[in-house]
Amino acid sequence: MDVLMPQLGETVAEGKITKWFKSAGDKVAPGDNLFEIETDKVSMEVPATEAGVLAEVRVAAGEVAPVGAIVAVIAGSGAAVKPMPAPSATAPSPPPKAPVAPARAPAAVAAAPSPAPARAVALDPFHEVRTPERNFGPARLASGVTVSPLARRLAAQAGIDLKRLTPSGAHGRLLARDVESAIGAPSAPAARAAGPSADRVKALYAPDSYEEVPLDGMRRTIAARLMEAKQTIPHFYLTADVTIERLREVREEANAAAVNDADGKSSFKLSVNDFVIKAWALALARVPAANAVWAEDRILRFRAVDIGVAVAIDGGLITPLVRDAATKSLIDISAEMKDLAERARAKRLKPNEYQGGASAISNLGMYGIREFAAIINPPQATILAVGAGERRPVETEDGFRFVDKMTVTLSCDHRVVDGALGAELLAAFRHFIEHPVGLMV
Numbered sequence: 001m002d003v004l005m006p007q008l009g010e011t012v013a014e015g016k017i018t019k020w021f022k023s024a025g026d027k028v029a030p031g032d033n034l035f036e037i038e039t040d041k042v043s044m045e046v047p048a049t050e051a052g053v054l055a056e057v058r059v060a061a062g063e064v065a066p067v068g069a070i071v072a073v074i075a076g077s078g079a080a081v082k083p084m085p086a087p088s089a090t091a092p093s094p095p096p097k098a099p100v101a102p103a104r105a106p107a108a109v110a111a112a113p114s115p116a117p118a119r120a121v122a123l124d125p126f127h128e129v130r131t132p133e134r135n136f137g138p139a140r141l142a143s144g145v146t147v148s149p150l151a152r153r154l155a156a157q158a159g160i161d162l163k164r165l166t167p168s169g170a171h172g173r174l175l176a177r178d179v180e181s182a183i184g185a186p187s188a189p190a191a192r193a194a195g196p197s198a199d200r201v202k203a204l205y206a207p208d209s210y211e212e213v214p215l216d217g218m219r220r221t222i223a224a225r226l227m228e229a230k231q232t233i234p235h236f237y238l239t240a241d242v243t244i245e246r247l248r249e250v251r252e253e254a255n256a257a258a259v260n261d262a263d264g265k266s267s268f269k270l271s272v273n274d275f276v277i278k279a280w281a282l283a284l285a286r287v288p289a290a291n292a293v294w295a296e297d298r299i300l301r302f303r304a305v306d307i308g309v310a311v312a313i314d315g316g317l318i319t320p321l322v323r324d325a326a327t328k329s330l331i332d333i334s335a336e337m338k339d340l341a342e343r344a345r346a347k348r349l350k351p352n353e354y355q356g357g358a359s360a361i362s363n364l365g366m367y368g369i370r371e372f373a374a375i376i377n378p379p380q381a382t383i384l385a386v387g388a389g390e391r392r393p394v395e396t397e398d399g400f401r402f403v404d405k406m407t408v409t410l411s412c413d414h415r416v417v418d419g420a421l422g423a424e425l426l427a428a429f430r431h432f433i434e435h436p437v438g439l440m441v
Helices: 102-111 149-158 176-184 189-194 198-202 217-232 245-257 272-286 330-345 419-434
Strands: 002-004 014-020 033-038 043-047 052-057 064-066 070-075 235-243 292-294 299-301 307-309 311-313 316-318 359-363 382-386 390-396 399-413
Touching: 033 070, 149 176, 176 217, 217 316, 235 419, 245 272, 245 399, 245 419, 272 307, 272 330, 272 359, 272 382, 272 419, 311 330, 382 419, 399 419
Parallel strands: 307 359, 359 382
Antiparallel strands: 002 070, 014 033, 014 064, 033 043, 052 070, 235 399, 292 299, 311 316, 382 399, 390 399
């Protein structure tokens, strides 16, 4: 059985093998971890789905392989074992091509029979066997250039001719960033000359006045997705001030009740963000038309409310999801968020833990930020930016008094959420925050 590099998310084109748990010649059983891979967002252990002997390891630790590439071979007992390849030869080899006449080489390559399904079983992180229809293996141009699945999809959507692009990946592989560069590049020569290229930017500064920091996979992905969001999603913003005096009182009472008198330790500790997550989930449940995403030729409205929560990690951020948050207690949400944040910082999230959802929350209140507007994370349709709570003066009949308030800004995709619908959603959120007892039941 050929072991393939798994597809960890639709936007992932390649993975780096950071560790092998088995060596050539070792016996493996279903569920045994074979190797660990690292993408721009996560690190994950990949298990075996069949029993046998690890007959061949084709991609060594530290090497990068495209999705769908053969990284190892599992054979039956007694099979010949091939040694680990030298580092220079660890690149995944393309599948053998059938002999063809020189004049018909391109057509013959395209028509070459694919391996039988039993020999092309891909391992994924959930112990499922992918069907041939879900094999996102690389394509090969007539020139011999290998193209990643995401690059092929992006090029088709943008009408980009792959033959005109220069590959930048390892071993001459054409990657998504090559297509994204072509999409974002101006077509006219004069416009290209005026573009903010690295050389033009560097020319504005003295050579010894800066340090160049290479872009890693995560930063490239963040840049590409946020550029896509601002270019393709018609954002509009709604801002509201929310009173949080009662919320802080309820939070203090709940945390005080969690203290165990025997040892003085708390069984849980709720944060303001836990209340915000629950209130936002209930608001989306109350306004179901906003619990939706844009799907090009239709709108998808969801039955469950899955809330993404932005978590800062080294080199960027990731947005793990609290699934079905409207039905969970504050204590459950608090424990789940602590676990998700911890594993996010260790890059141990599974793809299904950060992909999907219709809305998200970005909270910068702990940094003292009073107000900001967040960029929608596609394909989601909304994101709530939460500022810091602070004492503010409020006019009364007798003069004025100080109350605890925080400012929130809702970013909306106008294709899904109109102004009135967004206002209704924000009003529902304000109600739950200002009446926090309803979040406890």
